[in-house]
Amino acid sequence: MADSGERAGERVGGVEALLFDVFGTVVDWRGSIARLGADFAAGRDLGTVDWTAFADAWRARYQPAMAAVREGRRPFAKLDVLHRENLDAILPDFGLEALDEAARAELNLFWHRLDPWPDSVPGMTRLKRRFIVAAQSNGNVSLMVEMARHGGLPWDAILGAEVVGYYKPRPEAYLEACARLDRPPGRCVMVAAHNDDLAAAAACGLKTAFVRRPKEKAPGQDADLAPSGDWDLVAEDLEDLAAQLGC
Amino acid sequence: MADSGERAGERVGGVEALLFDVFGTVVDWRGSIARLGADFAAGRDLGTVDWTAFADAWRARYQPAMAAVREGRRPFAKLDVLHRENLDAILPDFGLEALDEAARAELNLFWHRLDPWPDSVPGMTRLKRRFIVAAQSNGNVSLMVEMARHGGLPWDAILGAEVVGYYKPRPEAYLEACARLDRPPGRCVMVAAHNDDLAAAAACGLKTAFVRRPKEKAPGQDADLAPSGDWDLVAEDLEDLAAQLGC
Numbered sequence: 143m144a145d146s147g148e149r150a151g152e153r154v155g156g157v158e159a160l161l162f163d164v165f166g167t168v169v170d171w172r173g174s175i176a177r178l179g180a181d182f183a184a185g186r187d188l189g190t191v192d193w194t195a196f197a198d199a200w201r202a203r204y205q206p207a208m209a210a211v212r213e214g215r216r217p218f219a220k221l222d223v224l225h226r227e228n229l230d231a232i233l234p235d236f237g238l239e240a241l242d243e244a245a246r247a248e249l250n251l252f253w254h255r256l257d258p259w260p261d262s263v264p265g266m267t268r269l270k271r272r273f274i275v276a277a278q279s280n281g282n283v284s285l286m287v288e289m290a291r292h293g294g295l296p297w298d299a300i301l302g303a304e305v306v307g308y309y310k311p312r313p314e315a316y317l318e319a320c321a322r323l324d325r326p327p328g329r330c331v332m333v334a335a336h337n338d339d340l341a342a343a344a345a346c347g348l349k350t351a352f353v354r355r356p357k358e359k360a361p362g363q364d365a366d367l368a369p370s371g372d373w374d375l376v377a378e379d380l381e382d383l384a385a386q387l388g389c
Numbered sequence: 390m391a392d393s394g395e396r397a398g399e400r401v402g403g404v405e406a407l408l409f410d411v412f413g414t415v416v417d418w419r420g421s422i423a424r425l426g427a428d429f430a431a432g433r434d435l436g437t438v439d440w441t442a443f444a445d446a447w448r449a450r451y452q453p454a455m456a457a458v459r460e461g462r463r464p465f466a467k468l469d470v471l472h473r474e475n476l477d478a479i480l481p482d483f484g485l486e487a488l489d490e491a492a493r494a495e496l497n498l499f500w501h502r503l504d505p506w507p508d509s510v511p512g513m514t515r516l517k518r519r520f521i522v523a524a525q526s527n528g529n530v531s532l533m534v535e536m537a538r539h540g541g542l543p544w545d546a547i548l549g550a551e552v553v554g555y556y557k558p559r560p561e562a563y564l565e566a567c568a569r570l571d572r573p574p575g576r577c578v579m580v581a582a583h584n585d586d587l588a589a590a591a592a593c594g595l596k597t598a599f600v601r602r603p604k605e606k607a608p609g610q611d612a613d614l615a616p617s618g619d620w621d622l623v624a625e626d627l628e629d630l631a632a633q634l635g636c
Contacts, residue, residue, distance in 0.1 A: 282571075286546075287523075287570065291521070298534050298538060
């Protein structure tokens, strides 16, 4: 580990802040939505719903919905709004089109109560001793605040799309986040389980840390199982990242 | 205290989030700047400087500098920028005009290292159990992040002028902060030691809590020693506020 830490130190010398992707990197959206869906269904007469498939279907509409904002086809809308549109779109596919407004609002807040991976809170707590730890997620502020309160995530700051006005992977999303922290991009590390997020951050001059999250997605999916670029750090989880950074 | 808590409950029923003024309400800017100034001077040949007077002179230019932004006479500029302009303006009055760029930059960061009042961290920690606790300060994000790390302030979120794009007491400052938390103003309490801040918040529909900070300003100043409006809560400090809110 000493060697590993030394190598990590060489590549990320001078770093002062860690910007985290959240969905998938810090929290388990798929397992959480499936569990919350099962809890929601208990005591309701909803028929048989595959809540893991429901989570996958909901998430599948995530990138296309943001693309409309990124490409200027609609004004900025926060993720709660996009999540709700996507929810309304998939409910019929699961025989849930009869759910009323209150039930839909309740479902939409599932994203505010996603559980951290087991290493996330201890890893972030260690990392926070030496580095600013900030959320740079596409999630909106209230979503991130409630998720942090739910899971005990010790953010120094919640930045992200609603604060900076741009969805990742638009370059402004990374550059504005660094600017809010008054740090040049080279003193910030983007921490993510997704290669495209890291590629966009690296193009803006940020350092990069890939975190392996092999359980994030459906078993058949093979994206992001391994780093696809020459990232500055590759970590098994956030505790390993803390160890590599000497925290 | 039970009576007090009951009355407080009636007036702030349904509240979910507390928005805090920070300079003066949560941290002691005057005592901290004076102490940091004395530390800065130690070992430097600066002559005799009254650092408390220096703090007062620096702070006296705070509202006028923001007024230019509020009134549209200049574009939004974050508080670090305004603080630096104000610093450059007062240095000659204290015989410090010879300080170089590095020294001025170091002085300007004093605002990032202000100390909390003794009750602030324990009070906020109690309040956080039941309510979202968010900074709604005119300070910029990096200032608030570093101050929180310095003093251990357990914010759920750092909002404020740089996030919402407006300086208090512009109404947008309050309304946009509530919007970021997805709460109507009536479910948010503005917590401040300054009557004008509370008056502006109340006009936007927020609840109000006045916190007495008799040591914030120079002994001769008599502003804000007592509540001047019919605020929903009046607290001796943040621990008292927690007690009144049943935390």
